[in-house]
Amino acid sequence: MKPQKTPARSPIAVRIADDLRIQIESGQRQPGDALPTLHQLAEQWACSTTSARTAIDLLKKQGLITGGRGKAPVVRIPPRQVVRTSKRHQEEKDVVLQTEEIRSRRGLAEDDMDVELDELEFTADYQTVPAGEKLAEAFDIDPSDELLQRIYEHSDPRTERLEAWSISWIPMKLIESNPAIADPANAAWPGGTLHQLYTVGIEVIEVIDDVTASMPSTVDVERWHLPDGVPMIWCRRTSVDTEGRVVEVTDAQYPADRTVLNFHTPLKPWSSEK
Secondary structure, rough: OOOOOOOOOOHHHHHHHHHHHHHHHHOOOOOEEOOOOHHHHHHOOOOHHHHHHHHHHHHOOOOOOOEOOOOEEOOOOOEEEEEEHHHHHHHHHHHHOOHHHHHHHOOOHHHHOOOOOOOEEEEEEEEEEOOOHHHHEEEEEOOOOOEEEEEEEEOOOOOOOOOEEEEEEEHHHHHOOOOHHHHHHHOOOOOOOHHHOOOOOOHHHHEOOOOOEEOOOOOHHHOHHHHHHOOOOEEEEEEEEEEOOEEEEEEEEEHHHHHOOOOOOOOOOOOOOO
16 A cells, blocks of 8 residues: 555544535525534534534634524524725716705715615714824825814614724815815715815816725724624725825725625727727
8 A cells, every 4th residue: 555644634623613614605504594502513523512612613703603692503694785886986076066956965875885864873073183104105295284084984873883984084285275174064065075175176086995904803893793703894095186186095994794895997998099
């Protein structure tokens, strides 16, 4: 017999978790289905309940099941996903030149989430802050220059679950001719930021989205009502005007399990000239 290396054998908890994961991924276990109890798993796999519990914990960390704290684990029911498309930038710009009546009918955040304005609780926090080194580099300004910082939150008043969150910065020098922009009383501005910038003679011509991901903090878990194993998506949006200046930087946060990022990229046709 040809000499062979001893095949690596995974710990029993990993084998149990893999077996259940495959059942879930193949559809043998549907969303909402209950999993075997720890004692049933221990008996089936001839192992301790400790190993069975470790297997269940592994599935929770993968975001495949929910339960615990006295509740039997079940296959996780997928949440409703929100499609956040880059087409929104052009849609928001198209609204800028419309009447106030049209601009006030619906906000872009509500369009993203496909809900009515009165279904969500909206809060806004305005502050004037120094740019600091990182934002000064992004705006190509001095670190001591002041920025208007705005934090926007949308939450479901029934569950208190956070549905949308973002923080944005605009150089105060760009908007000083219209103090109304920095007034928190005007947070629900018809037409949004692009219309605000329009009132001071600024036209945004390019929007750049940089997307990263990270695991949530304990605060994120509580505020977004996140199950185990779900990372957060971070999107940094940089708005550039017709003069090549960065006029706004926005950081937005989204739960990965209920978000689809759709990037629409129009391409110029080939030139007919040789």
